[in-house]
Amino acid sequence: MGVDRPVRVLVVDDDALVRAGLTMMLDGAAGISVVGEADDGDQVPAAADAHAPDVVLMDLRMPRVDGITATRRLRARQRPPEVIVLTTFDTDDNILHALRAGASGFLLKDTPPARIAEAVRQVAAGEPILSPRITRRLMDRVAVQAGAYTQARRALGVLSPREHDVVVAVGQGFTNAEIATELDMTLATVKSHVSHILTKLDLDNRTQLALLVHDAGLA
Incomplete structure (x- = not known):
């Protein structure tokens, strides 16, 4: 102009x-x-x-x-x-x-x-x-997301490399059978891993596990 x-x-x-x-x-x-x-x-x-x-x-x-x-x-x-x-x-x-x-x-x-x-x-x-109010809301949202990311990464840090692979697959929506094929495991081994992971992370179900994976930026 x-x-x-x-x-x-x-x-x-x-x-x-x-x-x-x-x-x-x-x-x-x-x-x-x-x-x-x-x-x-x-x-x-x-x-x-x-x-x-x-x-x-x-x-x-x-x-x-x-x-x-x-x-x-x-x-x-x-x-x-x-x-x-x-x-x-x-x-x-x-x-x-x-x-x-x-x-x-x-x-x-x-x-x-x-x-x-x-x-x-x-x-x-x-x-x-x-507007200043909008800027503050965005800053607060980023802070919350950053906190969730840090907590999720810390939680998943207790897993073994193989458990980590299983967790990522769960977060991506794979079924146990698909995980078994993808990671070259037996179906029984996958089920055992998932059960053990839920116990280790103090979670109740796969949905909570998938949300944790999402917060960690892995899915």
Whole structure:
């Protein structure tokens, strides 16, 4: 974008009042121009073609095509606009799905107007943005996952190499018969290994064992 050209914004939300509020707020912000609106994700490709936005403010929950799908489709285009997801739903899955779909920002609808305008400018300049609350949630999730990984690795560290092979196969969903074939064991030996492993790890069943393998990053 040229220095003097405003950031072109497309507002996508199925709530007409929300669209009107965002449009009024952003059109009054320095260096930003709302060039179009859409009330569902299925309208986004045509709106992007018609208005050539630099940034799309994308709602998550819409009746026909949700914001995650619309974001993914936009970001697959040859010269895609940046996308900021703006939603009231801040679940971990929504955040991660939005970021994996290619969103450059994730803000909650209770974000102050001036902060939303600044986020639009930042994202247009190539700087991803997350609200502080979202950043903290992601940090907490990573910390939990890291802790589960460390604990799982430590637990599996007590197994012998052969038991470790059996555990990985269980985590990959193999049956006892398939494990016997894969590891060149008798079926009775596999059953004995599995029983012994469950006892050694103080687990009740194969499902718990498979989850442990997953937490350890081995399946």
